Amino acid sequence: MVRDPVERAISWYYYVRAPWYFVERKNAFPDIPLPSSSWLRKDYETCVRKKDKECRYEEGQVRPDFAQLTEFFCGQDHNCTGFNTEFALKRAIENVEKHYAVVGILEEMNMTLTVLEHYIPRFFKGAKDLL
Known part of the structure; x- marks a missing residue:
């Protein structure tokens, strides 16, 4: 089960701006400076439109701050690193087809459970009814 890649990127963007995240980081690394309030308040759409480095x-x-799904499915090969490279995408697809029966999308939980109910009914029959 994986997050939708776009939703995952947006979620990470706001996660690293959460106040408790900076409290934990400041406790772990007391010498790092706190971010500016404008950085903390900036929304994702503005970041993308302005083409800020982090977006x-x-x-x-x-x-290094944000691993993408192709890297997870590609593996540990050095060529798997880097955003959306042709090698990483090809290897990720090969690995998914070879090693995974189903890869579900968290944001499409009902659809994923429907697939699992039909594919492995012994374990997943009625799973959707539990949501």
């Missing part, structure tokens, strides 16, 4: 997702770009 750009360019092919081959390495984002």
